[in-house]
Structure formats: structure tokens, C-alpha cells
Amino acid sequence: MDFRLSPEEEAMSQFAYELATGKFAANAFTWEEKEYPWENARILAEHGLLGMVLSEENGGGGRPMIEGILAMEQITRICPHTGDIVQAANFGPIRSVDLSMEDKKLKREVIEAVISGEHTISQAMTEPEAGSAVTDLRTTAVEKGDGFVIRGRKVFSGHADVSTYFQVYCRFEDGKIGSVLMKRGMDGFNIGLPQKYMSGAHYCELTFDDVFVPKNHVITHDFRKLMGAMNVERCGNASRCVGVAQAAFDRVLQYVQERKQFGRYLYEFQGIQWKLADMYRRLEAARWLVYRAVVNAGMGVSAPMESSLAKIEANEMVQYVTNEALQIFGAYGYSKELPLEYLYRRGRGWAIGGGTLEMQRTRVAASLLGKKISQRPEKPRRQQGEE
Structure with missing residues (x-):
């Protein structure tokens, strides 16, 4: 090995x-x-x-x-x-x-x-009533002639204000969840005004008022394939957490060797030394969990267990590292003069996007137990004599 x-x-x-x-x-x-x-x-x-x-x-x-x-x-x-x-x-x-x-x-x-660098593509998955419970989505695809009519609404579609293409999750008439490709400008496809996340990144609400999509625009009719690709996307999420945390750590490592208090460099204080050790330990742990998930996937898709573990560790690590970096920089870190406050804000969102930490932990538990664990309440049992 x-x-x-x-x-x-x-x-x-x-x-x-x-x-x-x-x-x-x-x-x-x-x-x-x-x-x-x-x-x-x-x-x-x-x-x-x-x-x-x-x-x-x-x-x-x-x-x-x-x-x-x-x-x-x-x-x-x-x-x-x-x-x-x-x-x-x-x-x-x-x-x-x-x-x-x-x-x-x-x-x-x-x-x-x-x-080409001239266009980008956005994901349209989340709905007002279907976040983590993606299988509750209500956007429908009804067959009509040589295509499908799409009706529904999406929220939190990142970079939708500049995207040309959209992967739209929807439910087909057979009840299966899949996705279709839409292009900006299609009749009935409306993109709302840009809104901002805490990080400053843009997202938009999308509405589909009888948007006709030709059959060749179906990306997949198989929910398992969608989730397989999502596992890879989670590795991308985790990798950017590592990048942001590394950016914060780079700045801290330099700063503690330049900044003095009480006549001593910051790195000479044991409390700072321990912070550096813990920041680096968690950064390396997340990095190698990401690498393992990706290497084991080869050219295909990552295993659910490995991608979830990588995402959990990286999402929590970036919050820890950027928070500690901001603390070490003190008021400078909290100010807009340096990018520490931005790195802190930026890292926070990845624990929500691409599958929340709570859902990833549920996936890990399901893999460990070898069972499908439903989060839905049990259906009421019929009493004897009921129709």
C-alpha cells in the first residue's frame, strides 16, 4: 500500500x-x-x-x-x-x-x-418541499409526442443566473425519478432574480411552466445513476473544502512566524502550537479520505460509504480550520481586510450542499448495518376488521 x-x-x-x-x-x-x-x-x-x-x-x-x-x-x-x-x-x-x-x-x-470555458451547467434538484428528502420532489415529466412536458419549481440552483444548461431532476409518469437537460431560453422555462448565499455565491429559483423537452434530452431515467454521479460530486465538494482549509492554514503558518505579542512570536506559545498541530491533523485526515474515495472509484463513481466519509470529515474540518485561523488572526481575521472571514463563510455552505452531514451519517450507518434505513414514519397498521 x-x-x-x-x-x-x-x-x-x-x-x-x-x-x-x-x-x-x-x-x-x-x-x-x-x-x-x-x-x-x-x-x-x-x-x-x-x-x-x-x-x-x-x-x-x-x-x-x-x-x-x-x-x-x-x-x-x-x-x-x-x-x-x-x-x-x-x-x-x-x-x-x-x-x-x-x-x-x-x-x-x-x-x-x-x-470551452464559454458556458456552464447548473443542477436543479432542490424544491421547496424536497431538500434532503429528494424523493419527495414534485416536478413532473409527462410524456407528450416525441418528448416530455416538465412542470414544477426548483430552488437554490447555484450559478443559475449565468448557466446555459441545467440538469433538472423530475418524476416520470411511471413514478421513477430521473433528470432531463434543459437549456436557457426554452419556452416556459423561467429563471428568477439572483439571490445570495452567505458566501456571496448566487442562486436562483427556477419554474417550469409546461416546458417541452425532446426525448433525447433525457439524461437518465435511473435514480441510482443520478446518485452514483452525486457520489463523485460529493468528492468534489470535499476536495474544495480541503483547498479552502489549506488556504487558511497557509496564511496562519506564515502569520504566527511574523506576529509578536508579549515580545514573543505567536508560534512560541504552546497554545498556538497545539492549534497548528490539530489544524494540520484534521486537514490531512480529510485530504486522504477524499483521495481514497476518488482513487478507489477509478474512472467511474465513488462508493457511497467512502464518498460520505470524505464529505463528513472535510465539511467539519474546513469549519474547524477556518474558524481557528480566524481566531489566531484576531481582529485582522474578522475584518474584511483579509480573506479569512470569506474562507470561513465559504467553507460553511458545503456542509449543506451536496447532501447534509446528517444524511451522510445516515448513509454511513446504513452501509455499516447492511440495511436500508428509512427516515419516514411507519405507515399506520390496519386494525382487524378494517377494509
């Missing part, structure tokens, strides 16, 4: 770090009040980092998933907003399109558009 990165993996990690420091560092942490870092997307495309882990036959780079995770971690470490672009073009809904969509021509068209 070798825990070292291969020469190819080391090279990819170093390449991504150098690209990010050279191209993205200068404007990092300035994107919160701007629309979207399209210029960074084009740079990523020029250097082959968009679609790098997608299938070669569909226009992707065919690289192992671990290389995509390594690249995204390093880019997020320098510019979290640009890390989002790597996620969207490698591990989000675009992966469902790559793995599951049957229409090869349309599949390639969408993938090539997204990895």
Missing part, C-alpha cells in the same frame, strides 16, 4: 498550483461582487483543466479522477471561485451527462460547450 502520489499526480498538482498562482492569485477573493470569472474559465480551458476527467469519446480529457481532484484542490487553495469552475466542468451535472445521456451528438455538444 503506497500513500505517495505518483509522478503524474505530483506533476498535475504542481501544474495546477503554478497556474493558479500565476493567473488567478492577483484577483482572488474579488469575485464576490462580480458576475462570474469567465476569463478564468477560458484560461482553464486553454490549459486542459475543464473536462479533464470526462470521457475522451465525448470530448473530455480522459484523465483519472484523482488528477482532477488534485487540480481542483490546488486551484481552490488560491482562488475558491475558480475552483468552482473546475467542479462544474468535471464533477457536477456534466458528469451525469457524460456517463448517462444516450444521445451521443447532444451529449458531445453540451460537453464541448461547457469545457
Whole structure:
């Protein structure tokens, strides 16, 4: 068992770090009040980092998933907003399109558009009454002629204000949950005004008023395939947590060797030494849980147990590390002068998106017990004599 990165993996990690420091560092942490870092997307495309882990036959780079995770971690470490672009073009809904969509021509068209750096794709899953309970969704797909009519509503669709394509989760007439591809501008497809998360990232409400979607726009009719791709997306979520935590830790490690109090450098205080040790310990633990989940998946999808463990650890770790970093910096960390407060806000959201910590723990327990554990109340039993 070798825990070292291969020469190819080391090279990819170093390449991504150098690209990010050279191209993205200068404007990092300035994107919160701007629309979207399209210029960074084009740079990523020029250097082959968009679609790098997608299938070669569909226009992707065919690289192992671990290389995509390594690249995204390093880019997020320098510019979290640009890390989002790597996620969207490698591990989000675009992966469902790559793995599951049957229409090869349309599949390639969408993938090539997204990895060009000129377009992006958004996920439309959550509804007002269907968050963690995704199987409660009410958006319907009713067959009509050579397609489906989509009716429903979605909330919290990230980057919907700038997205061209959307993966829309819906329930087909046979009761099965799947997803379809929608494109901005389709008749009856309405995108609400942008709202902001605590991190500053945009999301929109989407409504579908009898949107006609051709049959070749069905991404999959199989809920298990959707969740398989979601496991990979969770690894992307966890990897960006590692990147954000590393960004905070980098700054702390430098600061404690420069800042003095009581005539001594901060690192000379035992309390700070222990903080550094615990921050690094948790950062490394999360990092290697992510790597394990991705390496074991190869080019396919991560195991539910491994992706859930990685997400839990990384989501909680980034909150711990960024909080401790902010504390060590004191008022400077709490101010807007430094990005510590942003890193803290940014890391918090990943414990909600992509499956809450509570749901991930339930998945882990189910795997350990070898049982499906329903969160729904038991149906009332019929009394003797009832019809």
C-alpha cells in the first residue's frame, strides 16, 4: 500500500498550483461582487483543466479522477471561485451527462460547450418541499409526442443566473425519478432574480411552466445513476473544502512566524502550537479520505460509504480550520481586510450542499448495518376488521 502520489499526480498538482498562482492569485477573493470569472474559465480551458476527467469519446480529457481532484484542490487553495469552475466542468451535472445521456451528438455538444470555458451547467434538484428528502420532489415529466412536458419549481440552483444548461431532476409518469437537460431560453422555462448565499455565491429559483423537452434530452431515467454521479460530486465538494482549509492554514503558518505579542512570536506559545498541530491533523485526515474515495472509484463513481466519509470529515474540518485561523488572526481575521472571514463563510455552505452531514451519517450507518434505513414514519397498521 503506497500513500505517495505518483509522478503524474505530483506533476498535475504542481501544474495546477503554478497556474493558479500565476493567473488567478492577483484577483482572488474579488469575485464576490462580480458576475462570474469567465476569463478564468477560458484560461482553464486553454490549459486542459475543464473536462479533464470526462470521457475522451465525448470530448473530455480522459484523465483519472484523482488528477482532477488534485487540480481542483490546488486551484481552490488560491482562488475558491475558480475552483468552482473546475467542479462544474468535471464533477457536477456534466458528469451525469457524460456517463448517462444516450444521445451521443447532444451529449458531445453540451460537453464541448461547457469545457470551452464559454458556458456552464447548473443542477436543479432542490424544491421547496424536497431538500434532503429528494424523493419527495414534485416536478413532473409527462410524456407528450416525441418528448416530455416538465412542470414544477426548483430552488437554490447555484450559478443559475449565468448557466446555459441545467440538469433538472423530475418524476416520470411511471413514478421513477430521473433528470432531463434543459437549456436557457426554452419556452416556459423561467429563471428568477439572483439571490445570495452567505458566501456571496448566487442562486436562483427556477419554474417550469409546461416546458417541452425532446426525448433525447433525457439524461437518465435511473435514480441510482443520478446518485452514483452525486457520489463523485460529493468528492468534489470535499476536495474544495480541503483547498479552502489549506488556504487558511497557509496564511496562519506564515502569520504566527511574523506576529509578536508579549515580545514573543505567536508560534512560541504552546497554545498556538497545539492549534497548528490539530489544524494540520484534521486537514490531512480529510485530504486522504477524499483521495481514497476518488482513487478507489477509478474512472467511474465513488462508493457511497467512502464518498460520505470524505464529505463528513472535510465539511467539519474546513469549519474547524477556518474558524481557528480566524481566531489566531484576531481582529485582522474578522475584518474584511483579509480573506479569512470569506474562507470561513465559504467553507460553511458545503456542509449543506451536496447532501447534509446528517444524511451522510445516515448513509454511513446504513452501509455499516447492511440495511436500508428509512427516515419516514411507519405507515399506520390496519386494525382487524378494517377494509
